[in-house]
Amino acid sequence: MDSVKHYCGVVGIFSQEKSNIPEQLYFPLFSLQHRGQESAGITYVKEERFATFKDLGSVGSVLSHYLNEEHLSYAGIGHVRYSTAGGNLWDNAQPIHITCNRGEIALAHNGNISNADKLRERLSHEGAIFQSTSDTELVLHMLSRSRKIDFFDGITEVLKHLEGAFSMVLLHRDMLIGIRDPLGFRPLYIGQKEGMTMIASETCALDTHEITEYRSVEPGEMVIVTKEGVRSERFNSSPRIAQCVFEMIYFARPDSEIYNQSVHINRKKMGAALAKVDTVEADLVIPVPDSGNFAALGYSQESGVPFDFGLTRNHFAGRSFIQPTKSKREMAVKMKLHPNKETLKGKRVIMVDDSLVRGTTSRTIVKLLRQAGASEVHLRLSSPELHWPCFFGIDVPTRDELISNHKTPDEIAEMIGADSVMFLPIEELEHCVEEPNKFCYACFNGDYPVHVPLKSEGVLKNG
Ligand code: SF4
Incomplete structure (x- = not known):
């Protein structure tokens, strides 16, 4: 994925x-x-x-x-x-x-x-x-x-x-x-x-x-x-303290406590924060399971738009499915996520995921939802736009590979076939964690808390 x-x-x-x-x-x-x-x-x-x-x-x-x-x-x-x-x-x-x-x-x-x-x-x-x-x-x-x-x-x-x-x-x-x-x-x-x-x-x-x-x-x-x-x-x-905010958004298990804060409660807050700044009208909020589950629930609770599972995840699909060609990558996504047709038919759907890297998986998922009968698909991300690589233990691709360095949210929507795309603004994310000044947000804003070897990652070259 x-x-x-x-x-x-x-x-x-x-x-x-x-x-x-x-x-x-x-x-x-x-x-x-x-x-x-x-x-x-x-x-x-x-x-x-x-x-x-x-x-x-x-x-x-x-x-x-x-x-x-x-x-x-x-x-x-x-x-x-x-x-x-x-x-x-x-x-x-x-x-x-x-x-x-x-x-x-x-x-x-x-x-x-x-x-x-x-x-x-x-x-x-x-x-x-x-x-x-x-x-x-x-x-x-x-x-x-x-x-x-x-x-x-x-x-x-x-x-x-x-x-x-x-x-x-x-x-x-x-x-x-x-x-x-x-x-x-x-x-x-x-x-x-x-x-x-x-x-x-x-x-x-x-x-x-x-x-x-x-x-x-x-x-x-x-x-x-x-x-x-x-x-x-x-x-x-x-x-300076620089706890990785991505642990809170995606990596840590939702039932864990990290940095003395509950992961799943903060994820729900991120979904709720998205709903507060969103204006789109919809019939249904669905997560991309499992990474979007809690943010989607938070979105639904804040907005009043009903929550349901529009996608079933096959837990037996592992990384071995990932292949370099486009058609095989699509098949890997299809092996992992299956649309629930009866839930989606004729619905204007808000689909919540944690982050957007290259956009390739999202394009296939949007296609699956439309094939299953969704009348509109709006992608909502419970993190800000990814612009920078990570040097602190997370495998974020180089700047060139990150879709947000090449396209605006509207252009991304067009590329992946969605009706709209929206990211959680960084200032809203800061309200979703306790003691926000003790977090690292460098992959979103480039403000690295320690010196990093930017040249070797091609960061300076790409601006
Ligand atoms: S750069 Fe991003 S992924 Fe890396 S530690 Fe900072 S917040 Fe976490």
Whole structure:
């Protein structure tokens, strides 16, 4: 499907009593599957050593054998990964587990280190040999090369050299460590229940173990979990916080809380905000399932236009359907979304989706709705127009590929065959989240919160 993609999700568990940690990691990782479907893996403490198992594939296909095995342990970490085209290599699957001068370390990372090219070049000159193309590996190289004797002095030194987004879990000796970058781009939560401490990307992962006592790991905070309990340290502080607003619009699971805010409530607010500024008359509001569900509901509740499901989603249609030719791309959409004819026949339809990238999927969906008898189709997006790439862990295409850099909403409507297209204005989006000044909106307005390598992405060339 034509949408922006996430890079990763992470989980870490520390248990005061030995328990079946691989199995315990399986469930929260499964709940984070939406954050990455291309590889999955875990590292756990096995007697005195670390054991790692990872592979390309979903959590179910890679890790389900752990549901029938018992591995008593007290700590482990896990990871799910999405990769960009060409980058789906086994070597890039996580956790990355190394043995170095400090002993064994395993690391799982959600985000994107925006100065990775510079760091990689420097390390290469110093003779580093890389086993992957992942920016996560750089952290481990830097840690093993640090001259600081104390592990925490070493890690604090390394973290100060990193720019961009990093929510991480790290396993070392008898410790589980959670780290969130100073600007807080990606969410990270820590919770406890009956001797178990869990660190995870979203609260839906904590829910799998019924952990109800939790809090957000703060930007620039490192939490260290040992048998003695949980310790918190600040490794850096930033005057600016830049939580990714796209997590709230689309990526995070709607039943999660991230940045101390409810995802599905904020999504409904975005739909309601769209309805407030919209003037079109319609008979029906439908979502593009599942990404548009809550915004469509919010739109309907605010406008009074009835809500229904005009499209049924086939949950078994995976990425394998995506093919490079136009007709096959259309078929991929048809395999995934089926119009509900009786609901749509003769209706003026408002179709709500989260964002518009290239417009190719929307064109096919609009065609499907018209073939099913809709008399009008108005596309409404619960995000502003996408103009800029992301350097912080989200796969937004280059400026050239983003339709909003070439066409106005009216021109997009003409291209996709809709009667009208409208985006949520950025100032309205800011009203839909709490503490809007603590969010990043760079892919909409180009206001990057840290220095980014614009030239290499062709951004300057394209204006
Ligand atoms: S640029 Fe966009 S997708 Fe990337 S972190 Fe900022 S808001 Fe999120």
